[in-house]
Amino acid sequence: MTDAREVRTACPYCGVGCGVQARVAADGTTSVRGDPGHPANFGKLCSKGSALGETLGLDGRVLHPEVAGRRASWEDALDLVAQRFSETIAQHGPDSVAFYVSGQLLTEDYYVANKLMKGFIGSANIDTNSRLCMASSVAGHKRAFGEDIVPGVYEDFEQADLVVLVGSNTAWCHPILYQRLLAARAERGTRIVVIDPRRTATAMECDLHLQLKPGTDVLLFNGLLAHLANTGAADQAYVTAHTLGFEAALSLAAADAPSVKRVAEGCDLAPAEVAAFYDRFAATERTVTVYSQGVNQSAHGTDKVNAIINCHLATGRIGRPGMGPFSVTGQPNAMGGREVGGLANQLAAHMGFDDPSAPDRVGRFWATPAIARKPGLKAVDMFEATGDGRIKALWIMGTNPAVSMPDAGKVRAALKSCDFVVVSDVTRTDTSHFANVLLPAAAWGEKDGTVTNSERRISRQKSFLPMPGEVRPDWWIVAETARRMGFAAAFDYANPAAIFREHAALSAFENDGGRLFDIGGLADLTDAEYEALAPLHWPLPSDASAGVQRLLGDGRFPTADGRARFVPVRQEGAALPVDAAFPLVLNTGRLRDQWHTMTRTGRVPRLMANAPEPAIELNAADAVALGIADGDLVRIESRYGGARAKAVTSPGQRKGEAFLPMHWSGRFAANASAGSLSAPVTDPFSGQPELKHVPVRISREPVAWAGVLMTRRDLRPTGFVHWSRAAVQGGWVYELSGTEPPEQGILLARRLVDVVPADQLLEYTDRRSSTFRAAATDAEGRLTEALLVAPHGHLPERGWLQSLLASCQPLSPLDRRALLSGRAPMPVPSVGRIVCSCFNVGVNQLATAISGGSTSVDEIGKLLKAGTNCGSCRSEIRAMLDASRLQAAE
Ligand SMILES: Nc1nc2c(c(=O)[nH]1)N[C@H]1C(S)=C(S)[C@@H](COP(=O)(O)OP(=O)(O)OC[C@H]3O[C@@H](n4cnc5c(=O)[nH]c(N)nc54)[C@H](O)[C@@H]3O)O[C@H]1N2
Ligand SMILES: Nc1nc2c(c(=O)[nH]1)N[C@H]1C(S)=C(S)[C@@H](COP(=O)(O)OP(=O)(O)OC[C@H]3O[C@@H](n4cnc5c(=O)[nH]c(N)nc54)[C@H](O)[C@@H]3O)O[C@H]1N2
Numbered sequence: 001m002t003d004a005r006e007v008r009t010a011c012p013y014c015g016v017g018c019g020v021q022a023r024v025a026a027d028g029t030t031s032v033r034g035d036p037g038h039p040a041n042f043g044k045l046c047s048k049g050s051a052l053g054e055t056l057g058l059d060g061r062v063l064h065p066e067v068a069g070r071r072a073s074w075e076d077a078l079d080l081v082a083q084r085f086s087e088t089i090a091q092h093g094p095d096s097v098a099f100y101v102s103g104q105l106l107t108e109d110y111y112v113a114n115k116l117m118k119g120f121i122g123s124a125n126i127d128t129n130s131r132l133c134m135a136s137s138v139a140g141h142k143r144a145f146g147e148d149i150v151p152g153v154y155e156d157f158e159q160a161d162l163v164v165l166v167g168s169n170t171a172w173c174h175p176i177l178y179q180r181l182l183a184a185r186a187e188r189g190t191r192i193v194v195i196d197p198r199r200t201a202t203a204m205e206c207d208l209h210l211q212l213k214p215g216t217d218v219l220l221f222n223g224l225l226a227h228l229a230n231t232g233a234a235d236q237a238y239v240t241a242h243t244l245g246f247e248a249a250l251s252l253a254a255a256d257a258p259s260v261k262r263v264a265e266g267c268d269l270a271p272a273e274v275a276a277f278y279d280r281f282a283a284t285e286r287t288v289t290v291y292s293q294g295v296n297q298s299a300h301g302t303d304k305v306n307a308i309i310n311c312h313l314a315t316g317r318i319g320r321p322g323m324g325p326f327s328v329t330g331q332p333n334a335m336g337g338r339e340v341g342g343l344a345n346q347l348a349a350h351m352g353f354d355d356p357s358a359p360d361r362v363g364r365f366w367a368t369p370a371i372a373r374k375p376g377l378k379a380v381d382m383f384e385a386t387g388d389g390r391i392k393a394l395w396i397m398g399t400n401p402a403v404s405m406p407d408a409g410k411v412r413a414a415l416k417s418c419d420f421v422v423v424s425d426v427t428r429t430d431t432s433h434f435a436n437v438l439l440p441a442a443a444w445g446e447k448d449g450t451v452t453n454s455e456r457r458i459s460r461q462k463s464f465l466p467m468p469g470e471v472r473p474d475w476w477i478v479a480e481t482a483r484r485m486g487f488a489a490a491f492d493y494a495n496p497a498a499i500f501r502e503h504a505a506l507s508a509f510e511n512d513g514g515r516l517f518d519i520g521g522l523a524d525l526t527d528a529e530y531e532a533l534a535p536l537h538w539p540l541p542s543d544a545s546a547g548v549q550r551l552l553g554d555g556r557f558p559t560a561d562g563r564a565r566f567v568p569v570r571q572e573g574a575a576l577p578v579d580a581a582f583p584l585v586l587n588t589g590r591l592r593d594q595w596h597t598m599t600r601t602g603r604v605p606r607l608m609a610n611a612p613e614p615a616i617e618l619n620a621a622d623a624v625a626l627g628i629a630d631g632d633l634v635r636i637e638s639r640y641g642g643a644r645a646k647a648v649t650s651p652g653q654r655k656g657e658a659f660l661p662m663h664w665s666g667r668f669a670a671n672a673s674a675g676s677l678s679a680p681v682t683d684p685f686s687g688q689p690e691l692k693h694v695p696v697r698i699s700r701e702p703v704a705w706a707g708v709l710m711t712r713r714d715l716r717p718t719g720f721v722h723w724s725r726a727a728v729q730g731g732w733v734y735e736l737s738g739t740e741p742p743e744q745g746i747l748l749a750r751r752l753v754d755v756v757p758a759d760q761l762l763e764y765t766d767r768r769s770s771t772f773r774a775a776a777t778d779a780e781g782r783l784t785e786a787l788l789v790a791p792h793g794h795l796p797e798r799g800w801l802q803s804l805l806a807s808c809q810p811l812s813p814l815d816r817r818a819l820l821s822g823r824a825p826m827p828v829p830s831v832g833r834i835v836c837s838c839f840n841v842g843v844n845q846l847a848t849a850i851s852g853g854s855t856s857v858d859e860i861g862k863l864l865k866a867g868t869n870c871g872s873c874r875s876e877i878r879a880m881l882d883a884s885r886l887q888a889a890e
């Protein structure tokens with residue numbers, strides 16, 4: 001037995017990039033906590049980060065290479081990949097193949113994949129899921145600054161007097177950064193403005209919420225630019241010395257937004273709210289404007305970014321303490337991907353195709369004659385080309401496009417029709433289903449490398465677990481394929497450190513300061529230094545001793561003349577307006593405890609407890625008009641596809657608008673995928689798709705029966721109108737429903753327990769009430785399966801059943817009888833839906849505390865511990881307190 005050890009690594013979820021300490025005990029069990037020494041989180045972790053230890057099991061993992069669905073050796077699998085890619089290139093040219101990669105990859109993996117495609121295959125057909133995420137920010141930065149630069153650092157959130165959060169549900173999506181902001185507010189009284197069509201958890205905490213009409217951000221910020229100019233709040237000296245194009249941008253803005261009243265009308269806001277925001281912005285030097293997917297994921301995302309940056313340029317508030325535009329990145333290594341050049345319109349190390357000398361320079365560095373000279377296909381176009389046969393071989397690494405791409409049904413059809421699909425993933429996914437070759441990648445905790453967070457801070461991700469089965473790190477898989485394609489010398493890496501050194505050297509290569517991304521100071525790290533690398537900011541040129549923190553504060557920009565550019569922008573109408581056939585706007589995004597397509601977080605019971613079923617949020621007036629009640633199953637249709645989810649009315653939802661989480665894949669529900677509904681309409685500059693706005697119609701499904709199956713098995717039911725599942729202690733709970741008569745529902749559901757040997761299954765059918773119950777136990781008498789089917793609205797509470805599945809005890813005779821009668825032996829008080837996932841505190845407990853006299857989140861924390869660890873649930877608790885106060889006042 002080995003001794004206990006502790007490894008300092010980084011969280012693999014969001015772009016905050018928190019430091020994590022993983023402790024492997026002598027018996028091999030692993031626990032995870034925040035790293036107090038990491039400058040992003042100082043020891044704190046959010047709900048997802050704190051549950052990392054629970055994602056390390058091997059359930060669902062891909063452990064061996066597979067060819068055509070059969071286990072294969074690495075030799076055979078990689079020989080086949082290399083042969084098929086080489087043949088396709090020889091026959092149809094380099095642009096007939098493509099890689100679709102991901103911000104989940106480490107910088108070293110990403111670098112090697114980019115080098116193979118752009119440097120040696122000679123095509124720029126490598127794009128990444130960052131196209132769906134950050135592309136508009138990249139394009140906006142390049143238009144304004146000349147390079148993709150995030151000027152600020154996290155301390156700016158703490159040193160600002162005003163923080164404007166645009167299209168960002170920071171409380172849920174960048175929770176630790178949000179906690180830092182709230183802590184700073186408690187000290188200095190920071191004002192927080194939220195600009196979002198939904199009343200999100202983030203909006204509940206703010207001083208001013210502009211609940212604008214979706215897609216009208218350009219108008220709002222054009223109005224602000226005009227207001228700054230009119231009221232003398234613009235910094236003329238800065239504008240004259242450091243920028244170009246102010247007059248043109250201002251005249252278009254003023255024409256677009258001639259008055260506060262016109263802005264208010266266009267954005268569907270009260271004039272007083274707009275004026276309050278403008279006055280506050282004008283008066284507050286230390287202002288940070290944070291933006292995320294409500295800005296980027298839009299058909300006009302790049303213009304939204306520049307409308308925001310224009311206001312910061314006009315006031316000279318860039319790159320100084322407590323001020324600046326701040327695009328927060330989504331994925332753990334979205335930034336690293338941008339640094340290596342993983343987007344199809346970038347080349348490498350912040351060099352692009354717009355600089356004619358860049359391809360030769362990169363070609364010289366890589367010693368290759370085959371360097372790509374023109375941009376490749378961006379994600380939406382790449383799948384379009386896969387569908388129509390232009391792309392004949394596609395390799396997908398670390399992303400799940402069958403779920404996360406817009407018009408996902410069409411993407412699935414493209415994958416099905418493609419001659420040769422390779423998927424590298426850690427688990428089986430909706431995408432891996434289409435793989436001709438499936439390659440088992442090493443997961444978080446097993447692999448080594450670096451990631452860069454939203455504030456340009458590079459951190460090490462380190463392995464602390466052995467690689468299970470035959471899994472291999474992504475860089476190794478790509479390098480081995482490159483070797484087989486005839487490029488052995490250029491891909492002869494001993495370890496991630498060697499790749500990192502090369503990446504650092506390329507960033508400094510022939511760089512006279514024209515590219516701010518320069519980490520030449522790290523090009524000579526020894527393996528031991530790389531191993532011990534402490535988190536640091538870039539840039540870090542070879543002559544610097546420590547990473548420069550803020551950028552652009554001196555008013556010098558990485559453009560040819562050193563000046564920033566104002567970009568004239570105009571408010572455009574919705575790319576896809578609603579009409580009589582599709583009268584509602586569907587917005588999509590994230591939930592607090594889930595990560596994307598749920599491949600990891602969906603397996604953790606306490607992360608499933610807050611929102612166990614796919615649900616669409618509706619405004620109450622729309623629900624009434626559509627004859628939909630809370631909990632009803634609804635059908636959602638757009639011009640691209642359909643989905644089903646449970647309806648929940650939400651006071652946070654504007655009339656005419658609905659919100660569906662992006663998370664549920666075909667592995668977690670029959671069909672609740674937001675991607676199937678979303679439109680493949682893209683921004684003209686960034687190619688980023690409009691994922692926040694698609695016209696839909698919604699109708700109630702006439703559900704006749706419902707069922708619930710608790711099981712230890714990992715199933716994928718078929719033939720049901722709707723099902724969804726949630727991980728619970730000891731197994732899974734499947735919610736089933738259908739529009740058939742209940743007797744037929746019983747027959748359908750009964751098939752799910754067909755595999756259980758008859759002598760282990762207790763069954764009971766009550767024909768009069770059309771109910772069915774069945775239960776099975778293992779050899780020790782512990783519950784393994786429980787199935788209940790009843791007419792719609794007649795299923796019992798799940799709490800007691802779940803506790804039986806979780807229990808390690810044999811069933812008592814009392815429980816056995818109770819199971820068949822479908823009722824708990826004695827009423828078990830249910831905690832209700834879980835709000836605090838750290839301490840398992842449910843809505844019913846919170847309601848009792850509030851009716852018992854608790855009046856603040858802190859008081860509730862003292863009583864129930866809820867909200868005292870990661871803090872992610874504090875806004876939900878506050879909303880319950882507010883609601884009860886309102887009720888009392890009525
Ligand atoms: N819990 C959790 N956290 C995550 C992730 C996750 O999967 N789960 N994913 C990570 C990733 S990759 C990303 S990219 C980030 C995303 O982080 P966010 O961008 O904060 O998250 P979203 O929920 O996608 O969208 C943000 C908000 O944009 C609003 N919005 C929609 N349309 C408009 C509009 O026209 N204007 C404005 N101003 N707002 C609009 C939506 O109502 C929504 O509340 O989160 C990261 N963090
Ligand atoms: N409708 C709608 N669609 C959206 C969005 C939205 O808001 N609305 N948001 C978009 C955004 S911002 C994003 S970032 C995307 C995210 O969409 P995806 O990238 O499709 O989502 P993930 O579930 O994170 O997929 C990552 C995959 O990588 C695997 N993986 C994890 N670690 C590794 C590794 O080390 N190596 C390899 N090879 N695989 C690994 C995981 O198992 C998983 O299958 O979704 C986009 N799609």
Ligand code: SF4
Pocket residue numbers: 011012013014015016017018041044045046047048049050174175176177
């Ligand atoms: S905020 Fe949460 S998900 Fe994001 S890096 Fe930190 S712990 Fe991970």
Ligand SMILES: [Mo]
Pocket residue numbers: 132133134330331
């Ligand atoms: Mo993202």
